[in-house]
Amino acid sequence: MQxxxxxxDYKRKNFPVNRDEYKIIYQEECYHFNIFFSYRSNQNSVHLNNLDIFLFLVGKISNQAELEILLNCENKMFSTITLIEIAYNKWGLKFIEKIEGSFVIIIYDKQSKKLLLIKDKIGKIPLNYYHSNDKIIFASSLQNFKKVxxxxxxxxxxSLASYLQHGSILQPNTIxxxxxxxxxxxxxxxxxIEKKSKEEAYWKLEESYLAPRINASESTIINNADKLIQKSIEKxxxxxxxIALSLSGGYDSSTIAFFLQEKSTQKINTxxxxxxxxxxNEAIDAKxxxxxxxxxxxxxxFTGEDALKIVPKLCKIYDEPFAEYAATPTVLIAQLIQQDNIHDIFVxxxxxxxxxxxxxxxxxxxxxxxxxxxRENITLPFKKFPMEKIPYLGKMYNFPTKYTKLLQILSSKNIPKTIEARNILFREEELHHLIQNYTTPIRTTFDEIDFRGNQxxxxxxIGTYFKTSMTDGELVKSYNAMNRYNISLQTPFLDEELIAYMATIPSSIKIKDNIKKYILKEIAHQYxxxxxxxxxKSGFDIPFSEWMRRELKELVYAQINEKRLNEDKLFYTSSIINxxxxxxQGNDSYKYKLWRIFIFQLWYENFKG
Structure with missing residues (x-):
């Protein structure tokens, strides 16, 4: 478990830590501050400590051979962590641009008295921080912050409002x-020393799409993509x-399964x-x-009884409230894999x-x-008109939400904001009636994505979905479930070289004759x-509504009731009870809203301890 x-601590005070649970790997008392670092022992973490630097790596560097060549360190048998130290000493922070993989790197430069918190380009492994005048906390889990x-x-x-809208907490925020x-x-x-910090971007997905379009035949593009997928799997x-693989029977998992089985000398486990x-049900096709x-x-x-066993565990598996319905079967797969003593899964x-x-x-x-x-001027007068007051229509469930969505879509400034508007679950007015002390929407990835209008x-x-629902949704779902059960998550489609190549392919080939994922499908059909x-595609439509009506009903009422809501003072009780x-009472249209509130309540009860 990572x-x-x-x-x-700028006040230079000691604080307790459970040495049985965490291994202390660095402590120092300086004139200006005390610094402390610990981790829960696992095979995916390494650290280095000398007179000049403390360096911690969790995860994996996938291009170590290329890095050795760049550093003239071939055949010297240096460890990964030593190579990172050499790279940092040679290139400074520019070294980050030269490494690939899924990792978090933490550097304490003892000479310059600087702390660097670094996350890889895709962002599989979580890294959170808190910074005030008297302390800095950084950790993989928000739960760890409470150790201070x-x-x-x-x-x-x-953030709570953002969670209710999106089902997860989007970067850069936490709950x-x-x-x-x-x-x-x-x-x-x-x-x-100065108690200041700054954030820097060393890679942006949007810039990948600005590279010149590939001018090659369709067969060449397909062949190159095929080789890159296999190369990524090889890494x-x-x-x-x-080896385990989560197999839905669709193109994504089936293609990876084929290549893995071709490489393996034994049967892989799907x-x-x-x-x-x-x-x-996709199980028949997957079989x-x-x-x-x-x-x-x-x-x-998967049955309702499985849901009753797994749903209460979600609050311990996911560091923040996470309402993705597919989290439950993903956790079950992690449990099954652990039972078979398998430590690596491809997805x-x-x-x-x-x-x-x-x-x-x-x-x-x-x-x-x-x-x-x-578009903005056209929608402005309609936004000022209270549609709830229109006879009949205003009382129809979800009409105000659909109407609000339409206006937001029409007035959205770019495609990322259009996508966000299409996927909101609550109207802004609703959030003010649900959440105490709520003011305005928080800034998220949707606001920061910048395609410059050239793509x-x-x-x-696809770039917007990559940076939102994939990074802070799909990847969070898979990583946290597997990490909880000490299973290493392999994501071959998120290889940097493959992403960069696919970004340069014209959209007319990516989606050809209305066939989505045309290139991947052509690759798969060869094998x-x-x-x-x-x-x-039947989709992965989890029957969570049925669970809430049957197996989970008692648990829902235990989390969502007047006593509990009044004690927490986060929501307006009557609105949530409604x-x-x-x-x-039978209105299934409320299932999505209720599920997100329910999952938050489960999480918050656990977080409070």
């Missing part, structure tokens, strides 16, 4: 006041070890979660794919974003063909019969 914690007795955590109402995430492709530089593949509802490839296949049909996360599943491209193009100022529409769509893959009661 879990670390550091603390800088002088830190008093409190919920940020604006807590004055606590933040280090963003993907960024580092934060703390000057410990993470460890020979003669037990895992599928099925459901007893035919319209959402057929596994049989064709020749894997050792495992399937489990297809990022396949939709890298290979382009872009819905409604023409819709986005039509909207943004009209200048923003004109193709498809790239802006797996099209008849096994080409079928209508959502709960409407759902249990």
């Amino acid at each position: 879990d670390f914690f550091g603390f800088i 007795s002088t830190f008093i955590p409190s919920i940020n109402p604006r 807590l006041n004055e606590c933040y995430k280090i963003k993907s492709g960024h580092y934060r530089d703390f000057n410990l 993470s593949y460890i020979k003669d070890t037990k 895992f599928t979660i099925g459901f007893n509802k035919k319209d959402i 057929a794919i596994a049989k064709h490839i020749g894997t050792s296949h495992h399937e489990h049909y 297809g996360d990022g396949g939709d974003e890298v290979f382009a599943t872009a819905d409604d491209t023409e819709f986005f193009q039509r909207i943004h063909s009209i200048p923003h100022k004109i 193709e529409t498809v790239d802006e769509i 797996i019969p099209k008849s096994l893959l080409a079928r209508p 959502i709960r009661d409407n759902f249990y």
Whole structure:
């Protein structure tokens, strides 16, 4: 389990730490501050400490051989952490641009008295921080912040509103006041003498799409992408070890499964979660794919009883409230893999974003063909009109929300804000009636994405989803579930070289003749019969509504009741109770809102301890 914690105390006071739980790897008392660093022992963390530097690495550097060549260190058998020290001494902070992989790097430069918190380009491994005049806290988990007795955590109402809208907490925010995430492709530089810090970006996905378009034949592009996928898998593949793969039977996981089995000298283990509802069950198709490839296949049909066992654990597995419905079967897969004593799992996360599943491209193009100022002026009078007061329509459930969405979509300044508007769950007015002390929307990734208006529409769509629902949704879902059970997560579609290559391919080939993920599908058809893959996608529609009505009902009421809500003083009790009661009176339209509130309440109860 990758879990670390550091603390800088300007008041130079000691504080307790459980030495049985965490290993202290660095302590120093300076004239200006005390510094402390510890971690929960695991095989994916290494550190280095000498007179000049303390350096901590969690995760993996995937281009170590290339780094050795750049540093003239071939055949010297240096460890990864030593290579990072040499790179830092030679290039300074520019060294970050030359390394690839999934990692967090923490550097304490003893000479300059600087602390550097660095996150890789994709941002798989979490890294949070708090900075005030008297202390700095940094850790993989917000729970660890509570180890500092002088830190008093409190919920940020604006972050809570953002969670209710998106189902997760988007970068750079956390659910807590004055606590933040280090963003993907960024580092934060703390000057410990001056008590100042600054954030710097060393990589931005948007810039990948600015590279010149590839001018090559379709067959060449497909062949190159094929090689890059296999190369990416090779970087993470460890020979003669037990390997697991989460297999849905779709193109993403099936392609990875085929290449893994081709490389392996033994059968790889594929895992599928099925459901007893035919319209959402992909287990039958996944089983057929596994049989064709020749894997050792495992399937489990998820039931309400499974939900009752797993849902209460979500608050311990996910560091922040996380309402992605697919988290429950993902946790179950992690449990099954752990039971089989497997420590590595490959997943297809990022396949939709890298290979382009872009819905409604023409819709986005039509909207943004009209200048923003004109669209904004057209919608302005409608925004001032209280639609709730219109007879009949104003009382129809969800009409005000749909109306508000439409106005936000029409007046959105760019594609990222259009996508955000399409996916909101609550109206702004609702949030003011639900959350105490809520003021205005908090700034998130949606506000910071900048395509400069030069990219193709498809790239802006998939790029936006990559930086939001993939990075802070899909990847959070997979990483936290696997990390909890000491399983290393491998994401071959999120390889930097593959991402950069796919970003330069014209959208006319990414989506050809209305076929989404055209390149990946053409690759897959070379190895797996099209008849096994080409079928209508059933989706992963988790029956959480049925769970809340049956197996989870008692738990929902235990979390959402007047006594509990009044004690917490976060929500306006009557508004939350209204959502709960409407759902249990048979109005299924409230299920999404109730689920997000329920998951938050579970998480908050655990966080309070």
